[in-house]
């Protein structure tokens with residue numbers, strides 16, 4: 852996959868202030884604030900920074916956490932994982948494999964069969980109906 856590398860000032864121009872703080876500065880949007888949180892339409896969720904396809908609506912579920920929750924990703928190559936030691940916790944960070952933008956975190960308390968919960972900021976995603 853061809854990687855997208857841009858300086859922060861270019862990302863700032865391309866994104867809103869709140870999108871920039873989540874995607875490029877790894878902030879977390881407030882729980883239950885996401886516009887796509889209760890989206891039940893069929894389609895694909897893309898990285899809002901670069902358009903990389905990340906999740907299918909079929910894998911979206913309501914975890915009650917206040918953030919979008921997915922049990923699987925579109926392709927193994929679409930997301931990169933990174934160990935995140937910030938805020939006194941050890942978590943697995945999910946990043947867009949194409950542009951390196953922060954998306955959210957991955958937890959091991961998701962539904963069967965794979966048990967994953969991709970906990971993702973709505974501000975990091977774009978949705979297109981299928």
Ligand code: FE
Pocket residue numbers: 898899900901902903947948949950951952
């Ligand atoms: Fe991206």
